[in-house]
Amino acid sequence: xxxxxxxxxxxxxxxxxxxxxxxxxxxxxxxxxxxxxxxxxxxxxxxxxxxxxxxxxxxxxxxxxxxxxxxxxxxxxxxxxxxxxxxxxxxxxxxxxxxxxxxxxxxxxxxxxxxxxxxxxxxxxxxxxxxxxxxxxxxxxxxxxxxxxxxxxxxxxxxxxxxxxxxxxxxxxxxxxxxxxxxxxxxxxxxxxxxxxxxxxxxxxxxxxxxxxxxxxxxxxxxxxxxxxxxxxxxxxxxxxxxxxxxxxxxxxxxxxxxxxxxxxxxxxxxxxxxxxxxxxxxxxxxxxxxxxxxxxxxxxxxxxxxxxxxxxxxx
Amino acid sequence: xxxxxxxxxxxxxxxxxxxxxxxxxxxxxxxxxxxxxxxxxxxxxxxxxxxxxxxxxxxxxxxxxxxxxxxxxxxxxxxxxxxxxxxxxxxxxxxxxxxxxxxxxxxxxxxxxxxxxxxxxxxxxxxxxxxxxxxxxxxxxxxxxxxxxxxxxxxxxxxxxxxxxxxxxxxxxxxxxxxxxxxxxxxxxxxxxxxxxxxxxxxxxxxxxxxxxxxxxxxxxxxxxxxxxxxxxxxxxxxxxxxxxxxxxxxxxxxxxxxxxxxxxxxxxxxxxxxxxxxxxxxxxxxxxxxxxxxxxxxx
Numbered sequence: 001x002x003x004x005x006x007x008x009x010x011x012x013x014x015x016x017x018x019x020x021x022x023x024x025x026x027x028x029x030x031x032x033x034x035x036x037x038x039x040x041x042x043x044x045x046x047x048x049x050x051x052x053x054x055x056x057x058x059x060x061x062x063x064x065x066x067x068x069x070x071x072x073x074x075x076x077x078x079x080x081x082x083x084x085x086x087x088x089x090x091x092x093x094x095x096x097x098x099x100x101x102x103x104x105x106x107x108x109x110x111x112x113x114x115x116x117x118x119x120x121x122x123x124x125x126x127x128x129x130x131x132x133x134x135x136x137x138x139x140x141x142x143x144x145x146x147x148x149x150x151x152x153x154x155x156x157x158x159x160x161x162x163x164x165x166x167x168x169x170x171x172x173x174x175x176x177x178x179x180x181x182x183x184x185x186x187x188x189x190x191x192x193x194x195x196x197x198x199x200x201x202x203x204x205x206x207x208x209x210x211x212x213x214x215x216x217x218x219x220x221x222x223x224x225x226x227x228x229x230x231x232x233x234x235x236x237x238x239x240x241x242x243x244x245x246x247x248x249x250x251x252x253x254x255x256x257x258x259x260x261x262x263x264x265x266x267x268x269x270x271x272x273x274x275x276x277x278x279x280x281x282x283x284x285x286x287x288x289x290x291x292x293x294x295x296x297x298x299x300x301x302x303x304x305x306x307x308x309x310x311x312x313x314x315x316x
Numbered sequence: 317x318x319x320x321x322x323x324x325x326x327x328x329x330x331x332x333x334x335x336x337x338x339x340x341x342x343x344x345x346x347x348x349x350x351x352x353x354x355x356x357x358x359x360x361x362x363x364x365x366x367x368x369x370x371x372x373x374x375x376x377x378x379x380x381x382x383x384x385x386x387x388x389x390x391x392x393x394x395x396x397x398x399x400x401x402x403x404x405x406x407x408x409x410x411x412x413x414x415x416x417x418x419x420x421x422x423x424x425x426x427x428x429x430x431x432x433x434x435x436x437x438x439x440x441x442x443x444x445x446x447x448x449x450x451x452x453x454x455x456x457x458x459x460x461x462x463x464x465x466x467x468x469x470x471x472x473x474x475x476x477x478x479x480x481x482x483x484x485x486x487x488x489x490x491x492x493x494x495x496x497x498x499x500x501x502x503x504x505x506x507x508x509x510x511x512x513x514x515x516x517x518x519x520x521x522x523x524x525x526x527x528x529x530x531x532x533x534x535x536x537x538x539x540x541x542x543x544x545x546x547x548x549x550x551x552x553x554x555x556x557x558x559x560x561x562x563x564x565x566x567x568x569x570x571x572x573x574x575x576x577x578x579x580x581x582x583x584x585x586x587x588x589x590x591x592x593x594x595x596x597x598x599x600x601x602x603x604x605x606x607x608x609x610x611x612x613x614x615x616x
Contacts, residue, residue, distance in 0.1 A: 035435035046488030050465030126359035133366035139599035141549035144588035294461035
């Protein structure tokens with residue numbers, strides 16, 4: 001046990017070490033896993049098994065009747081997927097998910113970046129206040145955040161209708177208006193991460209670089225696009241990909257604010273759709289198939305993320 | 317990358333200053349004063365807009381039950397009854413469930429993440445990179461897409477509708493953040509410090525517990541609070557895995573105030589305030605350090 005600290009040789013790949021001490025070599029190769037075992041013991045059953053189960057169920061006809069044992073579970077190959085791909089509803093939900101996420105990413109980045117710049121220029125008090133507001137939005141459970149925004153836009157009691165002086169307008173009736181309000185809630189929850197990250201990034205840019213830009217007569221707009229953005233490009237890439245992943249995963253806001261997907265499911269996104277299919281309609285096999293598609297999409301985005309990390313010079 | 321943004325972006329320091337929160341704004345002589353005013357004004361405005369929902373939440377929670385329809389902005393009297401209702405109704409039990417789940421997941425993450433983060437920071441071994449990447453991938457995944465699989469698994473083990481299932485899922489899905497941020501902290505502590513303590517006769521474990529862990533404490537606290545908040549806020553897994561009202565955490569229990577046609581706003585918001593305030597306070601303690609963990613690695 002003591003060798004780890006004493007011998008710098010331990011840092012080297014144990015397999016490549018000289019062949020003098022055979023038993024030590026075996027121990028050296030095994031030792032990491034003593035430390036990593038607890039983590040593996042948690043990750044494997046919580047990721048490996050459910051993903052396996054998800055894939056398995058997605059190729060079976062698995063509904064309420066099969067759960068209760070009334071009918072035997074039967075293998076149906078890719079029929080669930082075929083059902084999905086042949087269903088117009090699936091495609092419209094997929095399109096809505098992608099479009100919604102895309103708009104959210106752009107909006108979150110715009111708001112976050114603008115406020116990061118404001119932060120660098122604002123005085124002490126406004127900066128503290130803005131940080132506080134960001135923190136409050138960031139930490140809040142998305143469940144409670146959603147309910148407040150719902151209340152603000154409530155047709156009878158909402159402040160928005162009161163202030164605008166319109167009576168009884170239902171903001172959750174039209175598909176796009178609803179998406180807009182849910183989107184605002186999501187941005188409210190997610191801009192702080194972008195703002196704080198970019199603010200930290202801007203702070204790390206050497207002061208003389210920004211001063212030089214200012215002396216050269218660059219406007220704030222030019223400084224942002226020509227100096228800050230290029231210098232922070234790697235950081236921005238990571239923030240963008242993180243945002244894509246987050247906005248793609250939206251569940252709570254849609255589920256809570258539109259009462260499970262809106263009128264006739266017009267505000268469904270893939271996540272809520274999978275949930276409703278599996279647990280609402282007890283179509284577990286079909287719901288699993290949607291889950292598999294969702295997981296695959298996230299995996300692709302994640303690979304881009306890892307590639308971006310490598311590009312940014314990160315030594316993992 | 318490593319040269320530009322790296323040094324200050326909340327790269328964890330073993331000692332001394334960790335963030336530049338209190339840093340003064342750069343003097344900007346070029347901009348005229350009017351711009352400063354506009355910037356300050358917009359900062360105030362945006363801060364107000366973003367804090368506004370909380371104001372509404374608290375004011376509504378304090379509004380008497382019969383005043384919701386009134387077109388006044390402020391309640392005539394503060395009705396604390398909505399808050400006392402919280403404690404007398406079953407919600408106190410749901411708060412207890414939330415606390416247990418959050419605390420349980422946090423302890424689980426601590427036990428599991430510390431050794432992994434420590435070892436991967438201190439040693440290079442075959443499979444290290446693979447391990448870290450797998451952990452990173454799990455951070456990108458989400459329980460929602462895998463919900464049917466997770467449900468099926470806990471169903472098989474008879475853990476549906478127990479807090480254990482929630483502790484396990486929340487712990488598992490927050491492990492990545494903890495491993496990465498702890499890894500960064502441990503890497504930032506010079507191994508010579510630990511070796512010196514070892515040579516001074518502290519023993520291997522003494523060196524670890526008296527030198528390394530105290531130095532990594534900010535990272536440990538950040539990981540713990542972050543996990544606690546995430547587990548506290550979690551919604552969809554609890555919605556799926558719990559069936560009886562008394563086993564639901566607060567977020568799910570509050571959702572039952574939202575009916576198809578009517579919403580019990582006052583009680584909903586009284587509960588929301590109670591569900592929200594603790595996490596905001598906790599988050600205030602770690603906000604600056606979280607960024608480093610979420611942009612895992614990019615800031616190293």
